[in-house]
Amino acid sequence: MAVTGLPPYDETNVFARILRGEIPCKKVYEDAYALAFHDINPQAPVHVLVIPKGAYVSSADFLQAAPDHEVAGFFRAVGAVARQLGLEAKGYRLLANMGPDSNQEVPHFHVHVFAGRPLGRMLP
Numbered sequence: 001m002a003v004t005g006l007p008p009y010d011e012t013n014v015f016a017r018i019l020r021g022e023i024p025c026k027k028v029y030e031d032a033y034a035l036a037f038h039d040i041n042p043q044a045p046v047h048v049l050v051i052p053k054g055a056y057v058s059s060a061d062f063l064q065a066a067p068d069h070e071v072a073g074f075f076r077a078v079g080a081v082a083r084q085l086g087l088e089a090k091g092y093r094l095l096a097n098m099g100p101d102s103n104q105e106v107p108h109f110h111v112h113v114f115a116g117r118p119l120g121r122m123l124p
Contacts, residue, residue, distance in 0.1 A: 009055040015108035033073030045116025056109040058098040
């Protein structure tokens with residue numbers, strides 16, 4: 001069931017193309033539920049994107065439409081990425097943008113993992 005007010009999933013978005021292997025990425029992690037790769041325009045020393053393998057526009061879409069095992073598998077993958085990159089000791093930030101007011105650039109649900117320096121406050 002689609003979330004009211006969200007656009008339909010665009011199969012031509014850059015993340016869909018990365019998942020299909022049409023565009024290369026600098027892969028960090030992959031399993032049955034998620035793909036993680038370095039952001040091409042990093043905003044911190046560590047800036048990794050984690051995307052689910054399913055076609056979801058936003059977190060609301062993902063949490064409503066994905067089966068429970070896919071939701072759990074995705075968030076376990078996010079944790080695996082943080083462990084694999086050795087981020088747990090000093091900490092990291094997870095961010096998921098949703099919609100134009102958040103500056104969501106790619107209409108495929110994804111989580112940013114930021115780390116590698118003190119990140120400061122989220123909002124001024």
